[in-house]
Amino acid sequence: MKIHATAIVDPKAKIGEGMEIGPFSIIGPDVTIGDNTIVQSHVVIEGDVTIGRGNFIGHGAIIGVPPQDVSFSPERKTKIEIGDDNIIREYCTIHRGSPDRSATTIGDKNFLMSGAHIGHNCLIGNNIVIANNCLLGGYVRVDDGAFLGGGSTFHQFMHIGRLVMVQGSSAFGKNLPPFVIAAERNCVFGLNVVGMRRAGLSANDRDEIKQAFNLVYLSGL
Structure with a gap:
């Protein structure tokens, strides 16, 4: 496991074997990340987020922040679930669910190119390519x-x-x-x-x- 000295990883976060976490990245307390995942620099992963094995998360990606939904209340317990072997390139944004107990879900072996936005409660299957600067609204x-x-x-x-x-x-x-x-x-x-x-x-x-x-x-x- 390689964690850069400037990265902030909450002690409660569950980090898998063989991980790499780059400079100035922030990993919150309710985050679980599987083995052999690479997190590059300036990445923020917060909230209730589960990420599987063998993923690549590029510079500046933001995962798990609250949804851009005017009806959202901060006390709601929502989450993100991401599978295995995904490539999430630089500056992608993935927002967690909006209704209480709901989730934004991404499957396995997807390729999210730079700047893609995955809105709250999206359901992304497997082997999908979402090219640069695509915008997916909620659901x-x-x-x-x-x-x-x-x-x-x-x-x-x-x-x-x-x-x-x-x-x-x-x-x-x-x-x-x-x-x-x-x-x-x-x-x-x-x-x-x-x-x-x-x-x-x-x-x-x-x-x-x-x-x-x-x-x-x-x-x-």
Whole structure:
């Protein structure tokens, strides 16, 4: 374990084996971090936060601060749960839940690029890429394998389906069905065929998805 002399780690924090904590980082008393996680410099992790094994947290990331919700009361007990093998790059912000006993949840093997914001009560699945400066409002759900292009914004309570690919600098306030390519403002342009192949979907499954897409978007119903 390597903890820089300028880092502030509360004695009550639960820190795993093989961890590295960089200069001027602050780890609060209710934080649990698993083995072999790297926390770079100027990171703040506070509140009730559980982080799994093998994660990388970049310079200046802020995890566990109260939600940006005008109805939030400080006495509420809310938390963040983060799985294993995630990359959380510099200056990402992840806010804990807003309603009492609620959580913001991030799964495994996700890549949050620099400046991404994960609002309160978001539910992030596995193997997702959230590119630079994406903004997810409260209660956004992102299913496995999605790719959210840089600078995109997502309104609260949205659901982004499995293997969705979003073009950068887009904005959405409506749900995105699984497997689609989406861009601009609430527009769907086609299917993420390459993503489906890479994910191992069979030719028969891909054909059925294409038929469903054509029925919903191209049949004029």
